[in-house]
Amino acid sequence: MTAAARPKLGIFKFASCDGCQLTLLDCEDELLPVADRVEIADFREASSAVLDGPYDLALVEGSITTPGDAERIQAIRANARHLVTIGACATAGGIQALRNFADVREYTRVVYARPEYIRTVATSTAIGDHVPVDFELRGCPIQKGQLLEVITAFLGHRTPNVPTESVCVECKRRGTVCVLVARGTPCLGPVTQAGCGALCPSFDRGCYGCFGPQDSPNAPSLRGKLLELGMDPPAVHRIYRTFNANAPSFRAAAGATDVPAGGGP
Amino acid sequence: MTATPPTAIAPSGELLSVGSRHTLERSDFPRFLAALGTAGYRVVGPIVRDGAIVYGEIHQESDLPIGWTDRQEAGTYRLERRNDDALFGYAVGPQSWKKYLFPSRERLWTAHRTDGSFRVDAEPTDGPAFVFLGVRACELAAIAIQDRVFRSGGDPGYAARRARTLRVAVQCGVAGGTCFCASMGTGPAVGGDHDLALTELLGEGRHRFLVEVGSPAGASVLHSVPLRPASAPDLGAAGAVVARTSASMGRSMDLHQIRDLLVETPEHPRWASVAERCLSCANCTMACPTCFCHSTEEVPDLTGEHVERWRRWDSCFHSAFTELHGSPVRKSTPSRYRQWMTHKLATWYDQFDRSGCVGCGRCITWCPVGIDLTEEVAAIRAMPGVRTAAGGTGG
Ligand code: SF4
Ligand code: SF4
Numbered sequence: 075m076t077a078a079a080r081p082k083l084g085i086f087k088f089a090s091c092d093g094c095q096l097t098l099l100d101c102e103d104e105l106l107p108v109a110d111r112v113e114i115a116d117f118r119e120a121s122s123a124v125l126d127g128p129y130d131l132a133l134v135e136g137s138i139t140t141p142g143d144a145e146r147i148q149a150i151r152a153n154a155r156h157l158v159t160i161g162a163c164a165t166a167g168g169i170q171a172l173r174n175f176a177d178v179r180e181y182t183r184v185v186y187a188r189p190e191y192i193r194t195v196a197t198s199t200a201i202g203d204h205v206p207v208d209f210e211l212r213g214c215p216i217q218k219g220q221l222l223e224v225i226t227a228f229l230g231h232r233t234p235n236v237p238t239e240s241v242c243v244e245c246k247r248r249g250t251v252c253v254l255v256a257r258g259t260p261c262l263g264p265v266t267q268a269g270c271g272a273l274c275p276s277f278d279r280g281c282y283g284c285f286g287p288q289d290s291p292n293a294p295s296l297r298g299k300l301l302e303l304g305m306d307p308p309a310v311h312r313i314y315r316t317f318n319a320n321a322p323s324f325r326a327a328a329g330a331t332d333v334p335a336g337g338g339p
Numbered sequence: 340m341t342a343t344p345p346t347a348i349a350p351s352g353e354l355l356s357v358g359s360r361h362t363l364e365r366s367d368f369p370r371f372l373a374a375l376g377t378a379g380y381r382v383v384g385p386i387v388r389d390g391a392i393v394y395g396e397i398h399q400e401s402d403l404p405i406g407w408t409d410r411q412e413a414g415t416y417r418l419e420r421r422n423d424d425a426l427f428g429y430a431v432g433p434q435s436w437k438k439y440l441f442p443s444r445e446r447l448w449t450a451h452r453t454d455g456s457f458r459v460d461a462e463p464t465d466g467p468a469f470v471f472l473g474v475r476a477c478e479l480a481a482i483a484i485q486d487r488v489f490r491s492g493g494d495p496g497y498a499a500r501r502a503r504t505l506r507v508a509v510q511c512g513v514a515g516g517t518c519f520c521a522s523m524g525t526g527p528a529v530g531g532d533h534d535l536a537l538t539e540l541l542g543e544g545r546h547r548f549l550v551e552v553g554s555p556a557g558a559s560v561l562h563s564v565p566l567r568p569a570s571a572p573d574l575g576a577a578g579a580v581v582a583r584t585s586a587s588m589g590r591s592m593d594l595h596q597i598r599d600l601l602v603e604t605p606e607h608p609r610w611a612s613v614a615e616r617c618l619s620c621a622n623c624t625m626a627c628p629t630c631f632c633h634s635t636e637e638v639p640d641l642t643g644e645h646v647e648r649w650r651r652w653d654s655c656f657h658s659a660f661t662e663l664h665g666s667p668v669r670k671s672t673p674s675r676y677r678q679w680m681t682h683k684l685a686t687w688y689d690q691f692d693r694s695g696c697v698g699c700g701r702c703i704t705w706c707p708v709g710i711d712l713t714e715e716v717a718a719i720r721a722m723p724g725v726r727t728a729a730g731g732t733g734g
């Protein structure tokens with residue numbers, strides 16, 4: 075295959091921690107075959123060399139938090155045949171979407187010495203809220219096997235095989251004893267999408283919901299169980315207010331407004 | 340009573356005939372385990388791990404859950420100490436033997452691109468011969484159901500694994516809080532379909548086992564094990580164990596016309612009410628020892644030169660499981676729960692001439708929100724008038 079025939083891959087970053095992009099660098103053994111199959115046209119974590127678009131596949135990390143971001147994502151979309159968002163920031167707004175439930179100007183006054191220099195918007199939103207997205211890869215961070223699957227699938231012109239079932243299925247397939255049933259440990263696994271391999275339950279902890287809602291989440295029912303296990307309403311609220319706080323079903327499960335500590339449901 | 344002196348049993352096979360019953364002293368149990376190893380088997384059985392009794396490798400008797408039991412209710416499971424040193428004093432845990440016979444992930448074949456074509460290599464079917472130590476009556480029934488699906492269905496991997504397996508059954512000395520095998524006609528007494536069956540006898544200050552030979556393969560591992568013919572009191576004590584367990588079932592299920600009851604009530608309001616609680620998490624189907632649904636996927640590598648076909652456990656609770664032409668047939672949770680329970684308890688009769696449920700209670704215990712199919716059936720039965728014409732299965 076000649077270099078010219080290789081598809082061009084671009085990797086773009088918005089408001090995020092870079093962890094998801096670094097997952098690609100973490101694919102040590104698989105990285106060479108990837109580099110062989112695609113021309114990595116723009117990947118600033120790995121190289122400062124930048125090639126112009128158009129891109130066959132754009133991987134986009136991070137959420138939209140500034141007016142400049144909102145314009146840049148339009149340009150990237152216009153320049154990409156396929157656009158795949160990676161990670162909780164790009165697919166749901168990330169942890170920084172907590173601002174959506176508060177007053178962002180108040181945050182900037184607390185955090186920055188000269189808040190008047192900060193140009194930001196009131197919300198942190200998913201890429202899919204701004205442009206059409208071909209596939210959303212969940213996770214905080216994404217899982218490397220799933221990332222390779224997505225890249226392989228787009229190279230092979232097929233749909234990625236990324237299950238949308240619950241984390242519980244991964245517990246059962248690997249033989250992990252359910253921490254919720256056997257220990258009474260609160261766990262978000264039943265409402266969370268698989269992908270991590272049920273990492274936390276395998277270390278005797280409940281799931282924190284890193285991969286966002288599974289395709290048929292029943293958060294109100296799980297909420298009842300969490301309360302029954304002894305979590306108080308503010309704790310239930312906080313457990314849904316993490317990396318995927320702005321995903322619609324987690325947003326609804328947490329409640330519309332922040333609950334002060336010790337407050338009602 | 341004067342104890343009969345132990346008699347070495349001649350390897351003639353005479354005294355070890357199928358159906359013969361013998362007594363094994365607790366102190367000789369390690370020799371029984373050793374005999375299984377010497378016969379070339381890898382012994383898997385109950386072990387305590389992560390707060391539950393699961394199935395894993397048994398290297399010595401101290402791997403067994405000595406003195407442990409479980410307390411089970413809908414949605415909860417807790418390990419507890421017993422006040423004796425029973426080896427098998429628990430009911431069934433979260434796992435079942437299907438993890439060995441029908442693994443949760445299994446490669447079926449590998450294909451490689453060759454000049455202008457491709458070559459498919461089937462997965463080898465060799466592997467270790469297992470002893471399943473501590474198989475309960477309900478689990479023997481579940482294995483028989485999966486045999487019907489996979490063995491009779493021509494699955495070479497399953498058939499090979501199953502043929503190599505020796506099943507050492509154990510009579511239940513205690514029923515779990517969610518057990519209802521007595522209603523389903525699958526237990527608690529172990530029937531004839533096993534290689535060996537043990538009854539643990541703890542009374543009268545003597546810890547011993549009644550051993551019943553179930554097959555020639557079972558007999559063949561006993562030649563070096565010190566046994567003596569079972570005495571009438573031991574036989575009586577063993578019968579009492581099963582009777583006591585049978586009388587202490589945690590749950591029951593009324594099977595009267597259950598097929599018609601469920602098939603004729605697709606619009607019963609109970610389906611919507613259970614779906615308000617159901618998380619569509621699939622724990623029930625994963626834990627169920629008879630659920631056999633799976634999906635197969637092709638996994639190509641990045642070069643596109645090699646592809647593997649994998650099979651993994653899947654579930655009717657997943658929307659993607661019923662995806663046809665890009666959209667799931669069963670979009671809603673009521674339709675999925677109804678599919679699961681109606682198949683398991685009703686249309687299974689049409690398909691396999693029996694119920695798909697063996698009454699082990701796993702789906703009840705391991706449901707995070709404690710949904711109990713015995714309770715759901717009772718609720719539908721209590722209001723059976725809400726019937727519509729059979730066959731309405733809309734999502
Ligand atoms: S530990 Fe959590 S994720 Fe695992 S089966 Fe239990 S509820 Fe589901
Ligand atoms: S349906 Fe439930 S009780 Fe019946 S065999 Fe399956 S897990 Fe056991």
Ligand code: SF4
Nearest residue numbers: 477511518520526699
């Ligand atoms: S369902 Fe019956 S056979 Fe199974 S564990 Fe319970 S008592 Fe034993």
Ligand code: SF4
Nearest residue numbers: 617618620621623706
């Ligand atoms: S019945 Fe229980 S275990 Fe089964 S899918 Fe519903 S919530 Fe999960």
